[in-house]
Amino acid sequence: MNMKDVLKGKLSEEELSKVPRAFDIVGDIAIIEIPFELKHRKMDIAEALLKVNKHVKTVCDKYGERSGDYRLNEIEILIGESTVTEHKENNCRFRVDLSKAYFSARESTERLRIGRMIKPGENVLVMFSGVCPSPITYARMQKKIGSAYGVELNPDAHTYAEENVRLNKVEGKVIPICGNVREACPKLGKKFDRITMPLPKGAYEFLDTVFEVAARGCVVHFYYYDRQDALYGKALEYVKNAAKKAKRKIKILDKRKVLPYGPRIWKVCVEFRVLD
Ligand SMILES: C[S@@+](CC[C@H](N)C(=O)[O-])C[C@H]1O[C@@H](n2cnc3c(N)ncnc32)[C@H](O)[C@@H]1O
Structure with a gap:
């Protein structure tokens, strides 16, 4: 089952066609860019994302491109408590606060x-x-x-x-x-x-x-x-x-x-x- 399957029935066909296919995962945080015209559906989308990605604890909405000297995204927590996480890759562990530092x-x-x-x-x-x-x-x-x-x-x-x-x-x-x-x-x-x-x-x-x-x-x-x-x-x-x-x-x-x-x-x- 994918996000769109979960959202079927809740969102109209037109809304469903605009749900992003891609999102980023850093540690146990998922970052999705919900299009402007679906902002009123953001909680439904966040819940669907959580349902099909069992290891995700926090879902954030990302607004626009990275900006400023520190190359940060403006993010809003939709579900979860914190933007701090620990990401594992290539036999390494990286702790980061995604609202304060690039990763x-x-x-x-x-x-x-x-x-x-x-x-x-x-x-x-x-x-x-x-x-x-x-x-x-x-x-x-x-x-x-x-x-x-x-x-x-x-x-x-x-x-x-x-x-x-x-x-x-x-x-x-x-x-x-x-x-x-x-x-x-x-x-x-x-x-x-x-x-x-x-x-x-x-x-x-x-x-x-x-x-x-x-x-x-x-x-x-x-x-x-x-x-x-x-x-x-x-x-x-x-x-x-x-x-x-x-x-x-x-x-x-x-x-x-x-x-x-x-x-x-x-x-x-x-x-x-x-x-x-
Ligand atoms: C695209 S990010 C890459 C960060 C890191 N290399 C990585 O892969 O996660 C660029 C980083 O450069 C830093 N930065 C921007 N201008 C800088 C400067 N003049 N001197 C040192 N760091 C700078 C930003 O704060 C940001 O963390």
Whole structure:
């Protein structure tokens, strides 16, 4: 039985056709975006969702796109008590308050993909690290990692990152730092072998900082929202221009679609090595 089966008889055929098929689950919280014209049916929809997803305890309605520097969704609890949960993936546990900090379960495959590339001894920097799912995943996958720094602006996300480091027993390997990437990264006084930039909306503005802290041979994973009809064009342009400005030589290693973002928009990843 699915949500629509439960709602049959309660909602008209027209209303049923507008019930979203997709929703996100983080820990025991389900987040659904109920269309404006179905808001008066939101409790029926939340109850139906709960009925067919036995492990869900809280159902939230999401309003619009993520916004602001902290990339947060505006959410309303429809059923349940709290927006704090613990999410399990890839042999890791992440605690997060979804009303205060960014977390997306959809990115777990990408965390694994990068985690598999990390070699013993590598010093990794995750810019825009949120509650630290990426650095923690890397450190648990590659036991001989040198270090995994995570730099995050949102103090609430940082507090959860510190808790998640303890929960996953990666103290000393994963080092969460609270601050703006632009100032905080150079202040670390370190050069990195791998840098990931998981802020597709604005990472391009921080490519100059990447070149400041990239060791020779560093591999950079740069994310961007690109148009389907000109895929990778803008992303590659940003990367090449920033390298030229920093007077560093690079080699493009890979470019790939990561996830669909909107109609004809993809989250893409461009990977390059800093050669000198
Ligand atoms: C798209 S989220 C990704 C979070 C995390 N990497 C993850 O996958 O869960 C981007 C994060 O970057 C943070 N952020 C935005 N601008 C920043 C900046 N200038 N310096 C550090 N963090 C920043 C936001 O607060 C947000 O948590």
